[in-house]
Amino acid sequence: MWVFILAELSAFAVFFVLYGVARMKNVALFDEMQLTLDRRAGAINTALLITASWCVARAVAAIRVDASAASARWLLAGIVAGGGFLVVKVTEYAAKFAAGVGLDTNLFYMFYLSLTFFHFMHVILGLTILLFVWHKTRKGGYCAADHHGMETGASYWHMVDLVWIVLFPLVYVLR
């Protein structure tokens, strides 16, 4: 899983560096277009992903002391927070599409849409993994002595959070 996570992060690194270079060559366009983004939605989504990560970290801490019921509850809370991210992001996309924004609008929006959608797909995969881990935790599939699967799922989720922690300031704030 760690190799997979590093491969995923490498793909995002290429995206981020390309974004930085594109911005460097089109500062005025990127600054102007960035102002059309919903920074509040971006901040709320950052808070939701951070909260989901915290819940998942608490779930792992709980299973390490064999508190599987509490662990399942923390996982469910994390899944709800992650689901909240998807709702906010879909709302944001809907507003942009309604305004006629698309991949071909300009270079900024090409990066914004492709970067955030690539991340969006990772959130869906991360939530799918968390749902599987939650289901197994509810059935008593993990304990203090053996919870490798939960740690693996948690690590993937934290990777998704880590990417957004970089994406939010770069795309929504830095100008």
Place this chain on the structure above:
Amino acid sequence: MNTVVSAFPPRWLDAIWLLLLLGTGATWWLGEDGRGGLGVALFILAIAAIKGGLVISEFMALRGVRRLWSLALSAWLLLVLAANLAAYWKGI
């Protein structure tokens, strides 16, 4: 993946969560404030570096264990942020 003994009591995780939310609030405020410039950019990216570092060391439970993975993730974070800071600086 190796199981590690928890060195992260729940209260500590709660404190990290609050710190991360504080960092997010500060980043959002700087965005709303609208100020630009190298100093502000450096500050914003420094907040991102601290937040990312906390997720890696505390939430991923990589502090003191799995040193190679911890280093790899930290290197990724610093590389991406440094590359964007350099691009920002060149673009001024």
